[in-house]
Amino acid sequence: MKRSERLVDFTNYLLNHPRKLTTLSFFSERYKAAKSSISEDLVIIKRIFDETEVGTVETFAGVSGGVVFTPAISDKNSQEIASEIAALMGESNRILPGGYIYLSDILGSPKNLDKIGKIIAHEYVGKQIDAIMTIATKGIPIAQAVSSILDVPFVIVRRDPKVTEGATLNVNYMSGSSSKVENMTLSKRSLAPGQRVLIVDDFMKGGGTLNGMKSLVHEFDCLLAGVAVFAEGPFKGERLISDYKSILKIDSIDVEKRSIDVTLGNIYTEEK
Amino acid sequence: MKRSERLVDFTNYLLNHPRKLTTLSFFSERYKAAKSSISEDLVIIKRIFDETEVGTVETFAGVSGGVVFTPAISDKNSQEIASEIAALMGESNRILPGGYIYLSDILGSPKNLDKIGKIIAHEYVGKQIDAIMTIATKGIPIAQAVSSILDVPFVIVRRDPKVTEGATLNVNYMSGSSSKVENMTLSKRSLAPGQRVLIVDDFMKGGGTLNGMKSLVHEFDCLLAGVAVFAEGPFKGERLISDYKSILKIDSIDVEKRSIDVTLGNIYTEEK
Numbered sequence: 394m395k396r397s398e399r400l401v402d403f404t405n406y407l408l409n410h411p412r413k414l415t416t417l418s419f420f421s422e423r424y425k426a427a428k429s430s431i432s433e434d435l436v437i438i439k440r441i442f443d444e445t446e447v448g449t450v451e452t453f454a455g456v457s458g459g460v461v462f463t464p465a466i467s468d469k470n471s472q473e474i475a476s477e478i479a480a481l482m483g484e485s486n487r488i489l490p491g492g493y494i495y496l497s498d499i500l501g502s503p504k505n506l507d508k509i510g511k512i513i514a515h516e517y518v519g520k521q522i523d524a525i526m527t528i529a530t531k532g533i534p535i536a537q538a539v540s541s542i543l544d545v546p547f548v549i550v551r552r553d554p555k556v557t558e559g560a561t562l563n564v565n566y567m568s569g570s571s572s573k574v575e576n577m578t579l580s581k582r583s584l585a586p587g588q589r590v591l592i593v594d595d596f597m598k599g600g601g602t603l604n605g606m607k608s609l610v611h612e613f614d615c616l617l618a619g620v621a622v623f624a625e626g627p628f629k630g631e632r633l634i635s636d637y638k639s640i641l642k643i644d645s646i647d648v649e650k651r652s653i654d655v656t657l658g659n660i661y662t663e664e665k
Numbered sequence: 666m667k668r669s670e671r672l673v674d675f676t677n678y679l680l681n682h683p684r685k686l687t688t689l690s691f692f693s694e695r696y697k698a699a700k701s702s703i704s705e706d707l708v709i710i711k712r713i714f715d716e717t718e719v720g721t722v723e724t725f726a727g728v729s730g731g732v733v734f735t736p737a738i739s740d741k742n743s744q745e746i747a748s749e750i751a752a753l754m755g756e757s758n759r760i761l762p763g764g765y766i767y768l769s770d771i772l773g774s775p776k777n778l779d780k781i782g783k784i785i786a787h788e789y790v791g792k793q794i795d796a797i798m799t800i801a802t803k804g805i806p807i808a809q810a811v812s813s814i815l816d817v818p819f820v821i822v823r824r825d826p827k828v829t830e831g832a833t834l835n836v837n838y839m840s841g842s843s844s845k846v847e848n849m850t851l852s853k854r855s856l857a858p859g860q861r862v863l864i865v866d867d868f869m870k871g872g873g874t875l876n877g878m879k880s881l882v883h884e885f886d887c888l889l890a891g892v893a894v895f896a897e898g899p900f901k902g903e904r905l906i907s908d909y910k911s912i913l914k915i916d917s918i919d920v921e922k923r924s925i926d927v928t929l930g931n932i933y934t935e936e937k
Contacts, residue, residue: 400669401713404676441673489831497830497852501820503813529802530821531829537809541775548773549802557803558769559761580769 394424396434403434407450407462411544416459417452435460446470464542465518466511472661474508475640482624482641485651492646494653500534500595500623509640510538513593513621516638516660517543522618523588524548526606528577532594535623539593548583550606552576564608569599569633577605579613586614597622600634607634625658666696668706675706679722679734683816688731689724707732718742736814737790738783744933746780747912754896754913757923764918766925772806772867772895781912782810785865785893788910788932789815794890795860796820798878800849804866807895811865820855822878824848836880841871841905849877851885858886869894872906879906897930 394402403420420431432452439450448464466474478499487495499505513535525547527536536547554561558580565574584590590613592606603620610617620637627645639658646653656662666674675692692703704724711722720736738746750771759767771777785807797819799808805821812819826833830852837846856862862885864878875892882889892909899917911930918925928934 396669397672397709398713400672401676401710402717404673405680405714405717405719408677408680437669438673441670441677445674445677447677489829491828493829495829495831495852495854497821497855498818501812501818501855503809503816503818506809507813530805530823533802533805534809537775537778537806540773541779544775546770546773546775549769551802556763557761557765557767559767580767582767583769583773 394426396430399424399426399430399434400437404438407438407460408447408464411448411462411464411542413544414453414459414461419459463518464511464514466515471512471515472657474512475657475661478505478508479641479655479657482643482655483653485653488646488648488651488653490648492648494626494643494646496531496595496624500531506534506538507541509535509623510540510542512640512660513539513638514542516621517591517619520618521589522591524584524590524615526550526579526584526590526592526610527594528552528602528606531596535593535595539591539621543591548579550577550579550609552578554578562609562612564605564612566605566608567601567633569601569604570628575601575605577602577609579609584613584615588613588615589618590615591618592620593622595623597625597632597634597637597639598628599630600628600632600637603637604633622658624655666698668702671696671698671702671706672709676710679710679732680719680736683720683734683736683814685816686725686729686731686733691731735790736783736786738787743784743787744929746784747929747933750777750780751913751927751929754915754927755925757925760918760920760923760925762920764920766898766915766918768803768867768896772803778806778810779813781807781895782812782814784912784932785811785910786814788893789863789891792890793861794863796856796862796887798822798851798856798862798864798882799866800824800874800878803868807865807867811863811893815863820851822849822851822881824850826850834881834884836877836884838877838880839873839905841873841876842900847873847877849874849881851881856885856887860885860887861890862887863890864892865894867895869897869904869906869909869911870900871902872900872904872909875909876905894930896927 525536525540528550540547560581561578563578590610624641625639626643642658644654724732797808797812800822808819832853833850835850862882896913897911898915914930916926
């Protein structure tokens with residue numbers, strides 16, 4: 394195979410195997426080419442992926458060496474995308490009775506979800522994450538987007554156990570906004586002890602739901618790798634959770650004036 | 666930019682813009698290269714995408730011409746993937762009390778979902794589809810996977826209206842398995858009249874839920890583009906829906922012997 398042909402397949406292969414170590418021998422065999430040629434290919438791919446901010450290509454020498462592609466966006470690109478989505482969120486026709494915000498179109502767009510997935514994944518580059526956890530319903534698309542970038546499975550917590558889940562582990566939690574005790578449940582076989590779990594959700598108010606998921610992580614003898622939300626809403630009083638990352642922050646919603654004040658979340662405003 | 670460098674970016678660009686027509690002028694400008702060079706690049710990409718079954722690359726001449734990449738898998742590859750997933754489904758430890766099957770791990774794996782999305786999208790190549798519809802909870806990952814391949818939005822039907830959805834359109838439907846009348850609801854602003862909607866879900870028994878979604882499509886003055894499910898289960902009696910596609914078919918579940926008889930669905934067994 395010629396270099397030009399190899400590069401097309403090589404690019405496609407790496408994009409489809411994020412965060413996986415593949416040996417140079419594999420490519421050498423696949424393309425019937427010398428390892429030195431493969432290394433030269435990688436130099437080209439690495440440069441273009443760097444320049445176009447597709448992600449990083451790292452090569453590791455030695456017996457257990459190989460190449461790993463990590464999808465990534467730059468801090469600048471991440472912030473640009475977040476600003477675009479913030480502009481969408483600020484549209485006045487999103488305000489629903491009771492001061493709720495209509496988000497289903499934003500979170501039903503595969504392009505937006507891919508961006509949201511990349512932004513959240515970008516915050517955990519270099520950290521080991523074995524699974525993504527979210528709660529039905531609207532957290533699911535976000536969990537799936539992040540899971541696709543990190544190439545790890547996602548698990549869906551529910552408020553009521555379902556017959557299709559088998560034995561479940563249940564926890565009670567205190568809703569941060571309404572101060573009611575609620576229940577959440579996750580299939581026993583969803584997680585194995587010791588796994589590192591990243592919790593994601595679409596929207597945070599008081600943080601009660603996220604806090605519930607944190608306790609689920611502990612009940613499964615898993616480790617918490619992080620908590621990330623698409624948007625945090627306005628909340629008076631103390632949140633039940635303090636260590637989280639948010640892409641967007643809604644400072645206020647004025648139902649009468651039909652205006653939403655959306656700014657960038659703590660991913661962009663707090664020091665790392 | 667050299668051809669080798671162009672090809673890396675070009676490949677990435679096409680993969681990230683499925684089913685979108687992009688003019689050659691755009692690439693000519695992007696790479697500061699003559700259109701003849703761009704055309705030559707495309708010949709290489711087209712050949713490799715064909716050979717490795719990544720998808721088709723079509724070029725259209727003329728003023729409104731350009732290039733369109735359509736992710737695709739071959740019938741053979743589709744069937745191989747379905748067989749792999751069928752083998753997973755047949756594992757005896759998936760059987761739950763009541764003869765239900767545990768699927769959450771299969772439908773929580775981004776790799777599997779990508780494959781399922783490609784198989785379903787492959788069945789509707791050449792058809793216009795403007796939106797994917799599914800019902801919460803377990804249809805969502807499938808809808809998102811298909812929507813990502815087709816690059817169209819997905820909408821989530823719910824069994825109960827939520828305050829975050831605004832005005833909703835509700836329909837009653839008859840459950841095929843339990844013969845109860847149930848309710849489903851979708852935000853009024855989810856779909857526009859005249860859109861072509863593909864309905865997807867994870868599991869079909871009597872077809873009542875799918876039938877309910879079909880009536881929702883009609884109530885929105887939309888057109889039905891198709892109905893596809895990941896798996897159809899065993900069902901005695903007449904289904905409420907006849908025109909659907911399935912990837913897998915569960916012929917029988919023997920709870921006592923802990924065996925599941927899984928075969929390929931009608932995508933592979935019926936003439937097209």
